[in-house]
Amino acid sequence: MTVTKKISLVVPFYNEGGGVHSFARSIAAILAAIHGYDFEIICIDDGSKDTTLQELMQVRSLDPRFTVLELSRNFGKEAAMTAGIDYADGDAVIPIDADLQDPPELIKTMIAHWEQGAEVVLAKRVDRSSDSYLKRKTAALFYRFHNTLSGVKIPENVGDFRLMDRVVVKALRQLPERQRFMKGLFAWVGFKTVTVEYKREAREIGITKFSGWKLWNFALEGITSFSTTPLKIMTYVGAMGTLVTACYALYIVIRTLVHGVDVPGYASLLVAILFTGSLQLVGIGILGEYIGRIYMESKQRPVYVVRKRYADGDDSGGQLRYSDNE
Numbered sequence: 001m002t003v004t005k006k007i008s009l010v011v012p013f014y015n016e017g018g019g020v021h022s023f024a025r026s027i028a029a030i031l032a033a034i035h036g037y038d039f040e041i042i043c044i045d046d047g048s049k050d051t052t053l054q055e056l057m058q059v060r061s062l063d064p065r066f067t068v069l070e071l072s073r074n075f076g077k078e079a080a081m082t083a084g085i086d087y088a089d090g091d092a093v094i095p096i097d098a099d100l101q102d103p104p105e106l107i108k109t110m111i112a113h114w115e116q117g118a119e120v121v122l123a124k125r126v127d128r129s130s131d132s133y134l135k136r137k138t139a140a141l142f143y144r145f146h147n148t149l150s151g152v153k154i155p156e157n158v159g160d161f162r163l164m165d166r167v168v169v170k171a172l173r174q175l176p177e178r179q180r181f182m183k184g185l186f187a188w189v190g191f192k193t194v195t196v197e198y199k200r201e202a203r204e205i206g207i208t209k210f211s212g213w214k215l216w217n218f219a220l221e222g223i224t225s226f227s228t229t230p231l232k233i234m235t236y237v238g239a240m241g242t243l244v245t246a247c248y249a250l251y252i253v254i255r256t257l258v259h260g261v262d263v264p265g266y267a268s269l270l271v272a273i274l275f276t277g278s279l280q281l282v283g284i285g286i287l288g289e290y291i292g293r294i295y296m297e298s299k300q301r302p303v304y305v306v307r308k309r310y311a312d313g314d315d316s317g318g319q320l321r322y323s324d325n326e
């Protein structure tokens with residue numbers, strides 16, 4: 001007798017009220033067309049302030065394959081995903097966004113690649129026209145910058161939507177860091193990887209939870225988590241500055257010896273002072289970014305706190321009503 005393989009979907013929800021049911025309906029319809037697997041859909045309520053949790057509970061009462069993990073507050077998408085991945089016990093795990101921007105249709109293709117031996121199946125966005133011009137450009141810039149600086153290359157235009165074999169998930173769980181830049185961690189563990197492509201659709205319901213400032217901090221997190229190059233750059237910039245200053249000093253000494261003392265304006269002096277001053281501030285700032293992270297890591301706080309988990313088979317229901325009704 002062969003044991004049916006289990007696939008876990010990990011879905012973070014933050015203020016997605018109004019979109020929960022359409023997500024569940026789409027997923028159920030897609031999964032109904034994939035035969036021979038058990039599915040669990042781990043929905044993480046990342047401290048939503050709207051009706052997300054109630055809607056998730058309704059969905060769960062209709063279809064117990066949906067399990068709900070309620071976090072005690074908003075911990076952010078990375079933490080929510082970490083929670084879901086920690087609780088997933090499938091043979092393969094697929095993180096997917098709740099807003100249907102990651103097309104669930106791709107799940108079938110991903111599974112097929114996995115069955116052929118891939119340990120990671122990446123979903124790459126070939127068309128991001130649904131994202132704003134600014135977001136596309138800054139994203140491209142981020143990937144370029146990150147991958148130049150860091151030894152761990154993040155595949156470009158690949159989000160968190162991917163399939164991971166159980167071995168990959170096991171490796172991920174062993175990474176102890178508290179600040180979890182998942183894209184980087186996913187890339188860090190490696191494994192045999194296959195890429196499938198898709199077109200990124202616009203958000204179905206609701207608005208994006210990532211403002212420009214949040215994205216900027218996210219990018220900073222990514223770079224500082226996976227590269228110490230900025231620290232090294234400061235050393236070289238400092239060394240260059242010292243060299244230039246030394247040459248300039250020598251020049252002044254010689255000039256004074258040859259031409260005698262004159263009193264030039266203070267403009268050049270002021271520029272030099274301001275320049276080195278701000279350079280030092282930038283350097284200290286970069287140091288601060290790293291030290292701040294060391295500080296946060298050293299506290300050893302958990303990445304997330306679960307208020308309640310709704311998963312055991314003691315809920316009523318049991319029919320796959322979503323897929324049946326549609």
Ligand code: UDP
Pocket residue numbers: 011012013014015016046074075076077080096097098099101207208209210
């Ligand atoms: N999300 C989350 N916690 C947060 C912010 C977002 O769990 O603090 C979830 C959100 O509900 C969605 C996914 O992360 O399922 C992606 O968020 P969003 O669609 O806002 O990001 P975008 O697609 O704009 O990058």
Ligand code: MG
Pocket residue numbers: 097099101203208
């Ligand atoms: Mg989205």
